[in-house]
Amino acid sequence: MTEKRPFDVLNNALNKNVxxxxxxxxxxxGTLASFDVHMNLVVKDGEELKNGELKRKLGTVxxxxxxxxxxxxxx
Amino acid sequence: MTEKRPFDVLNNALNKNVxxxxxxxxxxxGTLASFDVHMNLVVKDGEELKNGELKRKLGTVxxxxxxxxxxxxxx
Amino acid sequence: MTEKRPFDVLNNALNKNVxxxxxxxxxxxGTLASFDVHMNLVVKDGEELKNGELKRKLGTVxxxxxxxxxxxxxx
Amino acid sequence: MTEKRPFDVLNNALNKNVxxxxxxxxxxxGTLASFDVHMNLVVKDGEELKNGELKRKLGTVxxxxxxxxxxxxxx
Amino acid sequence: MTEKRPFDVLNNALNKNVxxxxxxxxxxxGTLASFDVHMNLVVKDGEELKNGELKRKLGTVxxxxxxxxxxxxxx
Amino acid sequence: MTEKRPFDVLNNALNKNVxxxxxxxxxxxGTLASFDVHMNLVVKDGEELKNGELKRKLGTVxxxxxxxxxxxxxx
Amino acid sequence: MTEKRPFDVLNNALNKNVxxxxxxxxxxxGTLASFDVHMNLVVKDGEELKNGELKRKLGTVxxxxxxxxxxxxxx
Numbered sequence: 438m439t440e441k442r443p444f445d446v447l448n449n450a451l452n453k454n455v456x457x458x459x460x461x462x463x464x465x466x467g468t469l470a471s472f473d474v475h476m477n478l479v480v481k482d483g484e485e486l487k488n489g490e491l492k493r494k495l496g497t498v499x500x501x502x503x504x505x506x507x508x509x510x511x512x
Numbered sequence: 513m514t515e516k517r518p519f520d521v522l523n524n525a526l527n528k529n530v531x532x533x534x535x536x537x538x539x540x541x542g543t544l545a546s547f548d549v550h551m552n553l554v555v556k557d558g559e560e561l562k563n564g565e566l567k568r569k570l571g572t573v574x575x576x577x578x579x580x581x582x583x584x585x586x587x
Numbered sequence: 588m589t590e591k592r593p594f595d596v597l598n599n600a601l602n603k604n605v606x607x608x609x610x611x612x613x614x615x616x617g618t619l620a621s622f623d624v625h626m627n628l629v630v631k632d633g634e635e636l637k638n639g640e641l642k643r644k645l646g647t648v649x650x651x652x653x654x655x656x657x658x659x660x661x662x
Numbered sequence: 663m664t665e666k667r668p669f670d671v672l673n674n675a676l677n678k679n680v681x682x683x684x685x686x687x688x689x690x691x692g693t694l695a696s697f698d699v700h701m702n703l704v705v706k707d708g709e710e711l712k713n714g715e716l717k718r719k720l721g722t723v724x725x726x727x728x729x730x731x732x733x734x735x736x737x
Numbered sequence: 738m739t740e741k742r743p744f745d746v747l748n749n750a751l752n753k754n755v756x757x758x759x760x761x762x763x764x765x766x767g768t769l770a771s772f773d774v775h776m777n778l779v780v781k782d783g784e785e786l787k788n789g790e791l792k793r794k795l796g797t798v799x800x801x802x803x804x805x806x807x808x809x810x811x812x
Numbered sequence: 813m814t815e816k817r818p819f820d821v822l823n824n825a826l827n828k829n830v831x832x833x834x835x836x837x838x839x840x841x842g843t844l845a846s847f848d849v850h851m852n853l854v855v856k857d858g859e860e861l862k863n864g865e866l867k868r869k870l871g872t873v874x875x876x877x878x879x880x881x882x883x884x885x886x887x
Numbered sequence: 888m889t890e891k892r893p894f895d896v897l898n899n900a901l902n903k904n905v906x907x908x909x910x911x912x913x914x915x916x917g918t919l920a921s922f923d924v925h926m927n928l929v930v931k932d933g934e935e936l937k938n939g940e941l942k943r944k945l946g947t948v949x950x951x952x953x954x955x956x957x958x959x960x961x962x
Contacts, residue, residue, distance in 0.1 A: 443852035446874040477518035498584040509873040552593040573659040574596040627668040648734040649671040702743040723809040724746040777893040798959040818927040884948040
C-alpha cells in the first residue's frame with residue numbers, strides 16, 4: 438500500500454479505524470466509510486471525544502471537509 | 513442503502529431525524545428535508561440545542577453549509 | 588409550497604417574518620424582502636437581538652451571506 | 663425604489679447615511695459613496711463606533727467586503 | 738478626484754498617508770505606495786499601532802489583502 | 813538542492829523529519845511522506861505536540877493544508 | 888528598485904532579512920529565500936518570535952501564504 442499522494446492515506450484507511458481531529462478541539466473516532474476530494478468524510482460507529490474522553494456515540498456521521506484538522510488511521 | 517460517497521449519507525437521511533453540529537457549539541436536531549452540493553440543509557421541526565439542552569424550537573430552518581461541522585442521522 | 592432545494596425555503600419566506608442567526612451570536616428578526624445565490628439577505632423592519640433580547644431597531648438591513656448561520660421562517 | 667435583489671439596497675443608499683457592522687464588534691456610520699460586487703464599500707464622513715459610542719472620526723474609509731456583517735441605511 | 742468605485746479611494750491615496758486597520762486589532766499608519774486587486778497594500782514609513790499607541794516602526798511593509806478591515810486616507 | 817519556489821522545501825524534505833505548526837497552537841513532528849498542491853501533508857511516525865511537549869503518538873497522519881501555519885524541515 | 892506592485896516588495900527583499908507577522912500573534916524573522924503568488928514564503932535561518940522575544944530557532948521554514956498578516960523587509 439504505497440502512498441504517493443496525501444489522499445492515498447484515506448484510500449488505504451477505508452473500512453479501518455481512524456481518529457479525526459476537527460477545528461474547535463473536537464475529535465471523532467470510528468470506521469472510515471467514504472471520503473471525497475473536499476475531504477468530506479463519513480465515519481461509521483463514530484464516537485465524539487472531547488479532551489480525549491468519550492462524549493457521546495454518534496453512529497454514522499458525515500464530517501465536513503473544511504473543519505478537518507487531521508486524519509490519523511489506527512495502526 | 514449503500515454509501516459510496518459522503519453525500520449519500522444525506523440522501524439516505526432525507527425525511528429522517530438528524531443531528532447537525534454547527535460551528536460555535538450550536539446544534540440543530542430535526543428532520544432533514546433537503547440539501548444541496550454546498551451542504552446547505554433544511555431541517556423541519558428543528559430544535560436548537562446548546563450543550564445538549566433544548567434552547568428553543570425553530571420549526572423549519574435553513575442551515576448554511578459552511579457553518580456545518582457534522583451531520584449525524586439518527587439510527 | 589414544496590421545498591426540494593434549500594433555497595426554496597427562502598423563496599417561500601419572501602414577505603414573511605424570519606429569524607436570521609449570524610456568526611458572533613447576533614440575530615436579526617424581520618420581514619424577508621430579497622435574497623441572492625450567496626445567501627445575501629435583505630430584511631425589512633429588522634430588529635437586532637442579542638441573547639434573545641431586542642438590542643435595537645434597524646429598519647432595512649442587508650445581511651452578508653457568509654455571516655449567516657441559519658434562517659428560520661416564522662410559522 | 664423597488665429592491666428585488668439584495669444589492670439594490672446599496673444602490674438606493676448611495677449618498678445616504680448608513681450603519682455598517684463589521685466582524686469584530688466594530689461599526690462604521692457615514693455616507694455611502696460607492697460599492698462593488700464584493701461588497702467593498704466606501705463611506706464618507708465615516709465615524710468608528712464601538713459598543714454604540716463614537717470612538718473616532720475617520721473621514722473617508724474603504725471597508726473590505728468580507729469583513730461586512732450587515733449594512734443598514736438610515737430611514 | 739471622483740470615486741465611483743471603491744478602489745478609486747486607493748488610487749487617490751497613492752503617496753499619501755493612510756490608516757489601515759487589520760483583523761486582530763492591529764493598525765498600520767504610513768504612506769500608501771502600491772496596491773493590487775486583492776487589496777494587498779504596500780505602506781512606506783509604516784508604524785504599527787496597538788490600541789492607538791505606537792508599538793514599533795516597520796519601514797516598508799506589505800500587508801496581505803485578506804487581513805484588511807478598512808483603509809482610511811488622511812484628509 | 814536549490815529551492816527557487818516555496819514548495820521545493822517540501823520536495824527536498826520528503827522522507828526527512830519536519831515540524832509542522834497548525835492553527836490552534838498544535839504542532840506535529842514526524843517524517844514527511846507526501847504532499848500536494850493544497851499543502852495537504854502526510855507525516856509518518858507523527859507526534860502531536862502541545863506547547864512543545866509530546867501529547868501523543870499518532871503514527872501516520874494526514875494534515876489538511878488549510879490548517880498549516882508553517883513547515884520546518886529538521887536540519 | 889521601483890515597487891509598482893505589492894509583490895515587488897517581496898522580489899526586492901529576496902536574500903534579505905524580513906519580519907513576517909502571522910495570524911495568531913506569531914512572528915518569524917529571517918532571510919527571504921523564495922515566494923509564490925499565494926504569498927507562500929520560505930525563510931532561511933528563521934527565528935520564531937512571540938511578543939517580540941525569541942522563542943526558538945527554526946532554520947528553514949515554509950510559511951503558508953494565507954496565514955501571513957504582513958511582511959516587512961529590514962532596512
